[in-house]
Amino acid sequence: MSTLTPDRTAASGHLALLADRTPWRTVLGLALALTAALALLLSAFAWPATQTRPRDVPVAVVGPPPAVEQVRTALGSAQPGAFDVTAAVDAAQARQLVRDREVSGALVLGPGGPSVVVATQAGPAVAQLLTQVAQGATGATVPVEDVAPPPADDPRGAGLAAGALPLSITGAVAGAVLALRVRGPGRRAAGAVVLALLAGPTAVGVLHGWLGALGGDWLAESAVVSLGIAAITLGVLGIAAVAGRAGLVLAELTVVALGNPLSAAAGAPALLPDGWRELGQALPPGAVVAALRSVAGFDGTGAAGPLTVLVLWVTGGLLLLAVAGVRARRHGTYTAA
Template identity: 85%
Template structure:
């Protein structure tokens, strides 16, 4: 006589679920939670785009003092609070101010007619904006001098803007995968570092070598990307190690849903609302973009702050992993005694 055995096939793909139908309140709760997540993501990605405009954008103006003051007043009337005007003695000083990242561009109002000095690699949107300002001031096209032009392979500067999200995602996904699939804080840290060392040259090979979206030193660009991926992955790992899965979710949302939209990859930090621009530059995605722009177009000028942010995130992640490891070792004897 054969004995009937329970059919486990139907539930073998979800062994963690309790027997019976899922309560309706759980189903509705999940639907509400996912709807809230949709609203959060839409707000995080769409809100910065709708609020992008110049705010205290540093601009140099070359010309006699009365002309500089007239330009300052005209700019303030046209767009109040949009520009922070600095007087420059001559065109060469204006170029130096743009190359040193002290100003975003310059308006030259001399006897030979107006012209504009821009640096596209600091942000194509800013260069385009300043060109439009110069044209609006004269009612005609003006000569444009670009002291940090976009790479020849990417004249619109779209490659770096498009590449920022994949760099963020791979670092965040790596942190989640290592946190969930690898045991031991040390092994997780090594996994993140190895990935980062491989990701830097790989990403630069695509962005610089193939697409031509970068134009600086290959080694410096690879180092920036590697440090950026390490900062994201180790930061996620560290938070997850001390705060568990809720911490992992929070870290992922912070990096992807907040950090990437505020990275100013498609614009410039000065085009974001005050406070949000600073927050964006304090998160790894914004710091990676800023550092890559610095090493690609300005020989590293202006990279110190972003690199410090990335180093702080990477070091903080390692410290949190070490704290989690010490906590585990401290509790291990008690767990063994209880067993």
């Protein structure tokens, strides 16, 4: 039976200690990955902000055809590509177009002078932009009619803009926690549904009941937020279930790093570059904001599209969880994401 001398014992312990240490290439790889993540986050949040400007904002103009054409030409010359002008028969039709979400606002060229019709609930930034354009064109203050005014307690619409990020983070963090701490696709899905049912009324209680940032039907707003959180959480869970931890990271970045800055919560989709506005509305944060604006300010008009997006995310997440469950039963195990 051989014995180790003290020197050999110390050397063996030193080698074991070295073996337990993380390789330098792993440390450097993590540093590079985190640096890339920083660049991605800065780009995702700062780039849309620097590129925000009106693009093909639909505007109705009421007046004689020559005057309408003159407005169209003037707007095109002052801000090329910023506005898409549509002629309206009269002020009543223009108001209805704004209420129906077919245009963002209207300029009425009446005998007593021009006036503006806006809908602040569709996006305060666009309403302010149209008012400024009208005043700049006339050189004087023009009357403004708001067919979807903001809540009295939040005239700038800051509550919804500020609340979009917490909603996104809640759904994303919930998806990560359920994916890492709960075993079994059925239990993960159940956890997401229970969270959504609790979080929707809670969030609306804060935004509507306490802060006064929403002014629509309480139940409709709660349903929209619950559906939105379910869409984010189940989407994250579904992707993580079939793609593992790499899928979980990708889903988190998609929802938070892309979905939130492209949600147009502080502006409007028409202010984002082409392609990015469509992407933002196809992700749950943008769809939640759009649906909340519809139910809070327009009695649900225009909510069909964003609600469809949220339902598709919920359905997709559930299907992916089901696929993961079938795969787990086939192999007899279910591993955490």
